[in-house]
Amino acid sequence: MKKERIVVKIGSSSLTTPNGRLSGEKLKEHVSAIAGLRERGHQVILVSSGAVAAGFGQLGYPSRPVKLAGKQAAAAVGQGLLMEAYTKEFHAYGIPTGQLLLTRDNFSNRPQYQNAYNTLSELLQRQVLPIINENDSIVVDELTFGDNDMLSALVGGLCQADDLFILTDVDGLYDSHPKDNPDAKKYHFLSEITDELLIGAGGSGSLVGTGGMKSKLLAAQTALQLGLRIFIGTGSGPRKLTDIIDGKGNGTYIGYPGQFTLKSKQQWLAMHSLPSGELVVDGGAKRALLQNGRSLLPAGIKLIKGTFSSGSVVQVVDEKGSLIGKGQVNMSSAELADIKGKSSTEAAAYTKTIKAEVIHRDDWVAMKEMK
Numbered sequence: 069m070k071k072e073r074i075v076v077k078i079g080s081s082s083l084t085t086p087n088g089r090l091s092g093e094k095l096k097e098h099v100s101a102i103a104g105l106r107e108r109g110h111q112v113i114l115v116s117s118g119a120v121a122a123g124f125g126q127l128g129y130p131s132r133p134v135k136l137a138g139k140q141a142a143a144a145v146g147q148g149l150l151m152e153a154y155t156k157e158f159h160a161y162g163i164p165t166g167q168l169l170l171t172r173d174n175f176s177n178r179p180q181y182q183n184a185y186n187t188l189s190e191l192l193q194r195q196v197l198p199i200i201n202e203n204d205s206i207v208v209d210e211l212t213f214g215d216n217d218m219l220s221a222l223v224g225g226l227c228q229a230d231d232l233f234i235l236t237d238v239d240g241l242y243d244s245h246p247k248d249n250p251d252a253k254k255y256h257f258l259s260e261i262t263d264e265l266l267i268g269a270g271g272s273g274s275l276v277g278t279g280g281m282k283s284k285l286l287a288a289q290t291a292l293q294l295g296l297r298i299f300i301g302t303g304s305g306p307r308k309l310t311d312i313i314d315g316k317g318n319g320t321y322i323g324y325p326g327q328f329t330l331k332s333k334q335q336w337l338a339m340h341s342l343p344s345g346e347l348v349v350d351g352g353a354k355r356a357l358l359q360n361g362r363s364l365l366p367a368g369i370k371l372i373k374g375t376f377s378s379g380s381v382v383q384v385v386d387e388k389g390s391l392i393g394k395g396q397v398n399m400s401s402a403e404l405a406d407i408k409g410k411s412s413t414e415a416a417a418y419t420k421t422i423k424a425e426v427i428h429r430d431d432w433v434a435m436k437e438m439k
């Protein structure tokens with residue numbers, strides 16, 4: 069059987085009690101199930117929620133704090149408790165653990181993204197189990213992931229995983245909220261996340277979880293684009309995760325094997341990079357980029373918007389303004405303004421210091437083809 073690389077995401081409700089304490093019993097069960105996956109030779113990356121939910125009780129909050137300072141303080145306490153418990157329990161199976169606390173910036177900044185990738189790769193190569201959470205205690209409000217579903221999908225892309233298992237307190241996706249509708253129908257297999265599914269997905273049903281099924285589906289949508297298969301559901305006992313691999317999981321399976329996976333650079337450009345400007349290109353350049361797999365040359369550029377430096381990411385649009393793709397430019401907006409619309413020979417004569425390609429094909433991702 070193929071050895072898979074699996075991201076396992078565990079939600080707050082599956083790790084804690086409603087009064088803000090860590091549930092040692094629940095945690096132990098997850099640990100034994102993860103040890104079971106590793107015993108079969110699979111690599112596991114754990115994305116664990118629960119810092120806020122495990123910490124707020126000790127701080128004297130009667131329920132999950134709503135204000136940012138309360139959540140951040142609770143997370144500071146709870147994250148330590150989580151890691152202490154995980155380290156001890158995994159140690160009993162001879163599995164060393166390592167903690168990574170990430171923020172959105174770590175994904176949008178290319179050097180930080182590569183650095184996170186290098187750290188994860190090193191941990192996995194040395195048989196260490198990475199345990200990841202958002203860096204809740206320091207992250208700025210508007211930049212939080214909020215819940216860990218999207219974080220787990222992005223981690224799946226970052227470490228080029230095969231599967232994402234989202235463990236929660238419900239046994240899969242239903243066509244409407246199962247707590248409101250006793251006749252709600254469960255989906256066992258899905259190949260895509262449609263708007264209809266998103267409409268049927270509601271918020272959290274527990275006092276400690278955030279995001280609910282909607283955020284799991286949005287995460288699943290991203291994970292599908294990143295080439296992962298997804299499972300959303302629950303289970304009990306030490307075999308609950310190996311059962312998922314064996315197709316016997318208690319939940320909903322999304323995706324199919326052998327999906328198209330973007331290369332790491334293209335994945336970063338498409339999913340995480342923040343464009344600093346925009347280039348409007350003519351029909352010839354659009355064809356070269358989308359159909360012929362060529363680089364973007366100065367001749368095809370009609371208009372430059374924004375100010376950027378060499379190495380920045382820009383978005384590329386056609387003359388109607390519709391997005392074609394994103395790429396990393398080899399020159400600044402000022403240098404490009406001098407050679408825009410010129411043939412490559414003319415451009416080369418103009419300055420010998422810059423490259424012939426405005427965006428090299430290796431530094432480009434087509435956004436149209438992804439749909």
Ligand SMILES: Nc1ncnc2c1ncn2[C@@H]1O[C@H](COP(=O)(O)OP(=O)(O)O)[C@@H](O)[C@H]1O
Nearest residue numbers: 079080081236242244270272273277278280281
């Ligand atoms: N269509 C749906 N199908 C299944 N569960 C749903 C649906 N809509 C909303 N939910 C709720 O989503 C909850 C799981 O999300 P959440 O509470 O955020 O869990 P976690 O803490 O594990 O991330 C379920 O307990 C359920 O009440």
Ligand SMILES: N[C@@H](CCC(=O)OP(=O)(O)O)C(=O)O
Nearest residue numbers: 080117118119120215216278
């Ligand atoms: N990073 C946060 C996750 C917040 C949260 O509730 O997430 P989840 O339970 O996955 O919906 C924490 O550890 O408390």
